[in-house]
Amino acid sequence: MRHIATSTAENPLVPIAARLARVRAGSGLNQGQFAERLGFPKRTYLGWERAETEPPIGMLSAVRREFGIDPDWILHGPGDIPRRHASEIDWERLQRLQEEIRRYAYQIGLEPNGAQLLDLARAVFDEAPEVEEAALSKMKQTLKALAKGKV
Structure with a gap:
């Protein structure tokens, strides 16, 4: 063999x-x-x-x-x-993620520009939809640390 x-x-x-x-x-x-x-x-x-x-x-x-x-x-x-x-990009999903990240960033005092928002949303979007919630949570933790100056 x-x-x-x-x-x-x-x-x-x-x-x-x-x-x-x-x-x-x-x-x-x-x-x-x-x-x-x-x-x-x-x-x-x-x-x-x-x-x-x-x-x-x-x-x-x-x-x-x-x-x-x-x-x-x-x-x-x-x-x-x-x-x-x-x-086969799900444009609605990408837009929804971008909007959710934008709202969260503004809520914690960050004001990312359009290109930055798109990059952040794409980082989550590139993960499979099955793990989207975890990826989004991780992204929010990173943004929170950035807002606090820890990154």
């Missing part, structure tokens, strides 16, 4: 394989079903998920098309939560 590398230093495909497996698990599909949705044979897909073979660029396009996942996230990360492809 062939030894499969388990670290990035041994095999640079390991992080890609882990992110692919994360997308598949999040889709609720088994490996065969996932491979079929991507338009590849199961055996081919298994090689990618096991970090045995390098996936072709067409796989990145298929993951974006079928599951709305950013191909750059598949290749480089960061994090364990799949990042959505930019064309």
